[in-house]
Amino acid sequence: MKHFMLPRNTNLRDPMENSSSPNPTPPKSKRKHKKSSKENTPPPDPNSQLSPASATSMAKSKCPLPPRPPSSNPLKRKLFTETLSENSVSGASDSGVKVIIRMRPPIKEEEEGETIVQKITGDSLSISGQTFTFDSVANSDATQLDIFQLVGAPVVENCLAGFNSSVFAYGQTGSGKTYTIWGPANALLEENLSSDQQGLTSRVFQRLFARINEEQIKHADKQLKYQCRCSFLEIYNEQITDLLDPNQGNLQIREDVKSGVYVENLTEEYVNSMRDVTKLLLKGLSNRRTGATSINAESSRSHSVFTCVVESRCKSVADGVSSFKTSRINFVDLAGSERQKLTGAAGERLKEAGNINRSLSQLGNLINILAEVSQTGKQRHIPYRDSKLTFLLQESLGGNAKLAMVCAISPAQSCKSETFSTLRFAQRAKAIKNKAVVNEVMQDDVKFLREVIQQLKDELHRMKANGNNQADPNAGYSTGWNARRSLNLLKFSLNHPRVLPHVDEDGDEEMEIDEEAVENLFAQIGLRSSDIYNHSNEVTKLEIIESDSGNPTSEIGCASDPGPNASECGKARNVEGTDAHIEEEISEEPKTSEIMAVDRVEPATRSPNIIPAHESIQENPDCLTIETTDGNSPGILKSPTSSVSPKVNQSTKSLRTSSVVTALQKGLKNDGPEAITPTEHLAASLHRGLEIIGRSLALRRSYHFSLKPADSQPTIAAFKVDVGIQTFPQDYEIQGEEPLVFLCTNCKERTNLEGKENNESSNLQLVPVDESESSEKTKKQVPKAVEKVLAGSIRREMALEEFCAKQASEIMQLNRLAVIDRCNSTNMKENAMLLLGRQEKIKFFALRALWMVFYLLRNSWEQS
Numbered sequence: 001m002k003h004f005m006l007p008r009n010t011n012l013r014d015p016m017e018n019s020s021s022p023n024p025t026p027p028k029s030k031r032k033h034k035k036s037s038k039e040n041t042p043p044p045d046p047n048s049q050l051s052p053a054s055a056t057s058m059a060k061s062k063c064p065l066p067p068r069p070p071s072s073n074p075l076k077r078k079l080f081t082e083t084l085s086e087n088s089v090s091g092a093s094d095s096g097v098k099v100i101i102r103m104r105p106p107i108k109e110e111e112e113g114e115t116i117v118q119k120i121t122g123d124s125l126s127i128s129g130q131t132f133t134f135d136s137v138a139n140s141d142a143t144q145l146d147i148f149q150l151v152g153a154p155v156v157e158n159c160l161a162g163f164n165s166s167v168f169a170y171g172q173t174g175s176g177k178t179y180t181i182w183g184p185a186n187a188l189l190e191e192n193l194s195s196d197q198q199g200l201t202s203r204v205f206q207r208l209f210a211r212i213n214e215e216q217i218k219h220a221d222k223q224l225k226y227q228c229r230c231s232f233l234e235i236y237n238e239q240i241t242d243l244l245d246p247n248q249g250n251l252q253i254r255e256d257v258k259s260g261v262y263v264e265n266l267t268e269e270y271v272n273s274m275r276d277v278t279k280l281l282l283k284g285l286s287n288r289r290t291g292a293t294s295i296n297a298e299s300s301r302s303h304s305v306f307t308c309v310v311e312s313r314c315k316s317v318a319d320g321v322s323s324f325k326t327s328r329i330n331f332v333d334l335a336g337s338e339r340q341k342l343t344g345a346a347g348e349r350l351k352e353a354g355n356i357n358r359s360l361s362q363l364g365n366l367i368n369i370l371a372e373v374s375q376t377g378k379q380r381h382i383p384y385r386d387s388k389l390t391f392l393l394q395e396s397l398g399g400n401a402k403l404a405m406v407c408a409i410s411p412a413q414s415c416k417s418e419t420f421s422t423l424r425f426a427q428r429a430k431a432i433k434n435k436a437v438v439n440e441v442m443q444d445d446v447k448f449l450r451e452v453i454q455q456l457k458d459e460l461h462r463m464k465a466n467g468n469n470q471a472d473p474n475a476g477y478s479t480g481w482n483a484r485r486s487l488n489l490l491k492f493s494l495n496h497p498r499v500l501p502h503v504d505e506d507g508d509e510e511m512e513i514d515e516e517a518v519e520n521l522f523a524q525i526g527l528r529s530s531d532i533y534n535h536s537n538e539v540t541k542l543e544i545i546e547s548d549s550g551n552p553t554s555e556i557g558c559a560s561d562p563g564p565n566a567s568e569c570g571k572a573r574n575v576e577g578t579d580a581h582i583e584e585e586i587s588e589e590p591k592t593s594e595i596m597a598v599d600r601v602e603p604a605t606r607s608p609n610i611i612p613a614h615e616s617i618q619e620n621p622d623c624l625t626i627e628t629t630d631g632n633s634p635g636i637l638k639s640p641t642s643s644v645s646p647k648v649n650q651s652t653k654s655l656r657t658s659s660v661v662t663a664l665q666k667g668l669k670n671d672g673p674e675a676i677t678p679t680e681h682l683a684a685s686l687h688r689g690l691e692i693i694g695r696s697l698a699l700r701r702s703y704h705f706s707l708k709p710a711d712s713q714p715t716i717a718a719f720k721v722d723v724g725i726q727t728f729p730q731d732y733e734i735q736g737e738e739p740l741v742f743l744c745t746n747c748k749e750r751t752n753l754e755g756k757e758n759n760e761s762s763n764l765q766l767v768p769v770d771e772s773e774s775s776e777k778t779k780k781q782v783p784k785a786v787e788k789v790l791a792g793s794i795r796r797e798m799a800l801e802e803f804c805a806k807q808a809s810e811i812m813q814l815n816r817l818a819v820i821d822r823c824n825s826t827n828m829k830e831n832a833m834l835l836l837g838r839q840e841k842i843k844f845f846a847l848r849a850l851w852m853v854f855y856l857l858r859n860s861w862e863q864s
């Protein structure tokens, strides 16, 4: 049951903790929870013996109650089902609605008339030659005890087992619903407690208290304790009234993720004995709206719902682990359907009848839909909110509750049409499948989740601390890094080992281009695309050459250590077989450095429009890194080499915006204390990069990649646009004079690059080439290669984003479960995920923007 009529936050509270008193402290609520001082000594049980099934159920249980359950709250239940160990969860049981037909004896006026309903067998009847079959058919001579044994006894055992249960009485006015559920009013009086007229509710409570007593004695070693609290309400003309405090009218139904559906401000009172319950029943029933109709002198004009929440706690003798169970029993006496013609209702009665019929028709409609869903498996909208009744009782209708429907009928010919209607309703109700689960939480589970929450809190604090430390050049990176660690932590905590989905980076799928988005991007960074295209007239052609010869020029960018010794980053490693490509994956251990292969790039003629990397780094650290291995190189264009189809190899994976942030923050440090956010850095970088590219585009320069043959001439240093890689041209030596040696601070490996074989991946170079010698094919290949690089990165980022979203949803579920320790960490953890999401979004945005720019470039080249 979805916490219907339960005060907020009461479901998983532990009122019995530290309480040896049989009368625990009432929950905090506007509703009253009156303790009873009565002894929990059940009166003699007039009802029949325990069912064998229940005895078996008890015997099997480790604690006296059946297997461990998910929570009654669907969200909590889901989380438990998904995250906790097998033995802590019992599966949901699909249970059909139990339908019992009860035929009342003919009343005086009907005695002379014809009886049209005949019971055929224990579960079937016939009416006007038509046969109907249900779970049970109770003839007019069936006693209240018979009905208790059919319906009430299972309710008690289910309740003790931790299942929610509901009993609905449905039928036309005067058919015996009230009689069945409550019994005649005088049967509730103390002197008549053993009367055979007693209604179902009284009998259930008698049995319940007897069983509770029995179980507590039997499992005293496990400190088994029970606690019951009750509420009583009516829905009259679509308004809810508290029958235990009728001054509280027009109560509102609320729903939240923690408590499910409940009635705000509804009185709840603790009950420890039959006497307590009787008192409440008498009080509530006397406050019910009744009225005389031609069929029933005391007709109920409202739906009334009596609810009892039973909570239990026990401790396993073996391991000392406590378990908490919560179950709920609803007794629902529906107002009777009536035909105005038949009842002769007028005035207020007529208005009531209209409301009653409307409400019952909405219930019928809901039952039809639920029956259809159960039979066909089709997903449909279930209109629970059509009426107060269905909204309030939604958990009983197709949800987490075992439902029994007692359909009362009259045998009289005059009621034929109504009886048919009731039987058809009963048939449809029979088709509904509920999913009742045992509502139990183990202390171990609570402990585990508390630990996870604490870890997440700590992680969030660390992230925040790092994120706020703008002056620290490492801040951005470490924040990003911690975000990854958080994901790992989550992955670990939630016991969901998973890796980022593999993305084929070299895939050739076309990416969708949003021209408008490109324009927006330009606008955002303060440029108009037209400005860019009309910027300059110089013609230069750059080519990325893949060299497999000696003298490979490689840069190993130390992306992860942009601190004070950042200049040491980009230290030597043998390019071959080194970390030429960095897989962007979540690893359990933090990586202290990311080493990226960058190719030596030689400048063409030193165009004023092309900014050397070292200048750009010194003058404007925010720009995209354009590096040169030799800032002093003469501006001689190298003869183009024959082009080979470019391979976007592993080095392309070095396009990482996480490094951008790092690099930018390094620059930030050099620039002084002024705090610039990573987003601003990114925007500035894009601005600068686009400007450069735009100028080149305006000059109708062609960029393309080629594979440089092994025997190619040493290239002259040129510029290379390498997104997100911090370069340190000052560390470069002119090729041929000194071996190029770079050492990463972290790995401290020193490798002489000279004369070593080059990994293909490290040899991408951007060099000026003669346009005339470039083939059309090559022209197209250049942007395509870049496109692939960017597309791959974008896909990877998208995958990461998707992963983050999944993790976020898991955290959300975890947050919902956080009711267990009443921690207010929901927002914190959500913020954490937002933070994670933002990091990834920045990267994704940057890559996407660059990809768009290159796409435009390609178009332009193709056109030219």
Ligand SMILES: Nc1ncnc2c1ncn2[C@@H]1O[C@H](COP(=O)(O)OP(=O)(O)OP(=O)(O)O)[C@@H](O)[C@H]1O
Residues within 6 Å of the ligand: 103, 104, 105, 140, 171, 172, 173, 174, 175, 176, 177, 178, 179, 180, 184, 296, 298, 299, 300, 301, 334, 335, 336, 337, 408
């Ligand atoms: N099984 C029964 N045995 C004896 N009397 C019965 C039985 N069922 C109903 N009655 C009597 O029939 C009358 C109408 O019953 P009841 O008030 O329970 O009908 P109802 O379905 O609740 O009607 P309404 O919907 O108008 O409230 C009552 O006087 C009740 O005592």
